[in-house]
Amino acid sequence: MLRRLGGALLLLWLVLTITFALIRLAPGDAATFLVPPSATAADAARIRADLGLDRSVAVQYARWLVSLLHGDLGESFALRQPVTRALADALPVSLGLGAASLALTFLVGVPIGMWQAVRRGKPVDYALTLITTVVYAAPSFWLALALVAVFTYGAASWGFPAALRLPAFAMRSPGGEVHGWAAVADVIRHSILPVTILAAVGAAGIARYARSSFADVLASDFVRTARAKGTKPSRVYFRHVLATVLPALIVLFALSLPGLVAGSIFVEAVFAWPGMGRLMVNAITARDYPVVMGAATIYAALVLLANVAGDVALPLVDPRRRE
Amino acid sequence: MDIVALTILGALTVASVVVPWISHQNPLAIGDVLRLRLLPPATTDVNGDFHLLGTDRFGRDLFVRMMLAGRISLAVGLVGSLLASGVGTIVGAVAAWVGGALDAVLMAVADALLALPRLVLLLVCAALWRPGLSTVVIVLVATGWMGVARLIRAELLGVRTRPYVDAATALGASSSRVLWHHALPNSLGPAIVATTLGVGNAILLESGLSFLGIGIQPPRPSWGNMIAGGRDLIVAAPWVAIAPGLALIATVLACTLLGDTLRDRLAGEAGGTLRERA
Numbered sequence: 001m002l003r004r005l006g007g008a009l010l011l012l013w014l015v016l017t018i019t020f021a022l023i024r025l026a027p028g029d030a031a032t033f034l035v036p037p038s039a040t041a042a043d044a045a046r047i048r049a050d051l052g053l054d055r056s057v058a059v060q061y062a063r064w065l066v067s068l069l070h071g072d073l074g075e076s077f078a079l080r081q082p083v084t085r086a087l088a089d090a091l092p093v094s095l096g097l098g099a100a101s102l103a104l105t106f107l108v109g110v111p112i113g114m115w116q117a118v119r120r121g122k123p124v125d126y127a128l129t130l131i132t133t134v135v136y137a138a139p140s141f142w143l144a145l146a147l148v149a150v151f152t153y154g155a156a157s158w159g160f161p162a163a164l165r166l167p168a169f170a171m172r173s174p175g176g177e178v179h180g181w182a183a184v185a186d187v188i189r190h191s192i193l194p195v196t197i198l199a200a201v202g203a204a205g206i207a208r209y210a211r212s213s214f215a216d217v218l219a220s221d222f223v224r225t226a227r228a229k230g231t232k233p234s235r236v237y238f239r240h241v242l243a244t245v246l247p248a249l250i251v252l253f254a255l256s257l258p259g260l261v262a263g264s265i266f267v268e269a270v271f272a273w274p275g276m277g278r279l280m281v282n283a284i285t286a287r288d289y290p291v292v293m294g295a296a297t298i299y300a301a302l303v304l305l306a307n308v309a310g311d312v313a314l315p316l317v318d319p320r321r322r323e
Numbered sequence: 324m325d326i327v328a329l330t331i332l333g334a335l336t337v338a339s340v341v342v343p344w345i346s347h348q349n350p351l352a353i354g355d356v357l358r359l360r361l362l363p364p365a366t367t368d369v370n371g372d373f374h375l376l377g378t379d380r381f382g383r384d385l386f387v388r389m390m391l392a393g394r395i396s397l398a399v400g401l402v403g404s405l406l407a408s409g410v411g412t413i414v415g416a417v418a419a420w421v422g423g424a425l426d427a428v429l430m431a432v433a434d435a436l437l438a439l440p441r442l443v444l445l446l447v448c449a450a451l452w453r454p455g456l457s458t459v460v461i462v463l464v465a466t467g468w469m470g471v472a473r474l475i476r477a478e479l480l481g482v483r484t485r486p487y488v489d490a491a492t493a494l495g496a497s498s499s500r501v502l503w504h505h506a507l508p509n510s511l512g513p514a515i516v517a518t519t520l521g522v523g524n525a526i527l528l529e530s531g532l533s534f535l536g537i538g539i540q541p542p543r544p545s546w547g548n549m550i551a552g553g554r555d556l557i558v559a560a561p562w563v564a565i566a567p568g569l570a571l572i573a574t575v576l577a578c579t580l581l582g583d584t585l586r587d588r589l590a591g592e593a594g595g596t597l598r599e600r601a
Contacts, residue, residue: 014435137575141534142568153558284450292450299443
């Protein structure tokens with residue numbers, strides 16, 4: 001267990017080193033990426049001295065590692081605040097969006113996969129395979145635009161009832177007069193479209209995976225035995241099959257976490273939600289490299305955290321893997 | 324299912340090559356904007372040209388432009404995935420065959436790069452380099468080799484214990500000959516599946532980059548930047564954004580179905596008699 005943690009930390013170090021190397025390897029002077037273009041000559045000189053840009057790469061690396069360990073990720077050019085503050089503001093939004101989507105993804109995707117596996121080869125299976133593969137193949141930003149066209153603009157011009165007219169911009173309605181529970185309801189209404197898209201794409205992927213896993217297990221001997229003993233089908237599916245597939249699903253859950261945060265990049269960009277994805281996209285457009293590298297570092301840390309969580313969860317769920 | 328997939332892909336490839344070639348409408352030229360812009364699908368304009376999918380904001384025929392974009396998106400997807408798999412195969416083969424410290428280092432780097440979500444890595448690289456076609460391909464390769472490397476390495480480590488490998492070595496074949504001539508050809512199965520699925524993935528990623536403005540740059544059309552161009556027209560002229568998306572879906576769908584069928588065939592073979600070329 002400690003070995004796993006050590007391995008994860010080693011990977012994190014390697015990832016951070018790679019992000020450090022990427023900036024140094026990019027064409028042009030590293031200073032273009034790390035010194036804001038609007039800095040005065042005195043500021044620029046100070047930043048260069050701080051980062052050691054005039055010294056050797058080894059010195060730069062050492063300085064950068066030390067500042068990283070202090071939690072200093074640099075200062076954003078465009079936002080004029082420490083990168084850590086910008087990330088701290090954005091991360092909860094993305095995590096909230098991601099958590100809601102992930103929950104829906106598994107709550108919808110696993111039953112669909114189970115249903116398909118049980119009715120394998122029947123028309124229902126083919127229809128669902130087609131639907132899940134189409135949704136899986138559709139780019140999330142296009143789905144976002146299509147849903148906005150229908151539920152925001154279409155709803156207004158075709159006269160949908162007010163409940164179905166969904167907002168397409170930002171996390172809260174402008175104006176800020178709502179407080180308390182009404183504010184919560186407002187955020188939830190604004191989140192319906194983004195969460196639906198993320199959950200749909202995620203559920204399509206999970207359904208595909210769950211279908212093949214379930215189908216494999218359904219064909220195995222112990223399931224035949226259970227059926228031969230006369231066990232109720234529902235007990236077979238849940239007690240025996242689901243329990244066998246659950247470890248793999250839990251690992252998939254842990255591994256989906258970072259993918260979800262990354263997948264939300266497009267959704268946040270289209271719906272203008274102030275999360276990590278939009279922060280990163282705006283930073284890229286604005287050539288705000290400290291934020292770009294900081295966000296990439298956070299993503300890497302999230303992935304490694306999710307991997308460790310998956311490794312820890314596996315023996316808990318699957319008794320065969322306990323040492 | 325695979326017949327359907329191959330038909331879709333074949334039709335799209337042929338259309339994307341042929342349609343811009345034979346059409347007299349120039350998808351890159353901006354002509355009489357005011358009279359030609361934002362015509363709905365299946366209309367004929369004042370010059371007598373028929374527009375199957377309408378026109379965009381600059382009066383360019385959407386169908387021809389979409390097929391031209393298809394050339395680029397398909398090419399980038401194919402080349403990106405094939406090159407990435409090529410690099411991954413070499414890295415995985417070297418890691419498995421040489422073993423030891425080289426193996427540990429290569430796999431550590433692969434794991435570290437896999438730790439970053441591929442889209443994030445793509446965005447970082449695209450931000451650091453100048454956006455454009457070659458950047459997209461290079462970045463797709465740089466972020467896509469890891470999966471195939473791990474697959475090849477795992478297969479090779481299994482194949483290494485097979486009797487025919489021992490036989491070849493006993494007959495005096497050099498280590499590299501055993502690798503390239505005997506072991507590697509029999510380890511390619513999962514990698515081929517991954518490459519096929521990777522084409523669809525690469526097309527989606529390239530369209531995502533182009534949508535955000537850091538992939539293929541206009542006026543060169545790509546399905547991604549066409550969707551971005553139609554984004555603010557979603558109310559007035561939804562077909563500008565919807566049509567390229569449908570083409571994207573069809574392509575990625577076909578690639579995914581093809582990959583799934585290949586995987587099923589492969590699993591079937593492995594379960595039954597594994598016909599290996601000794």
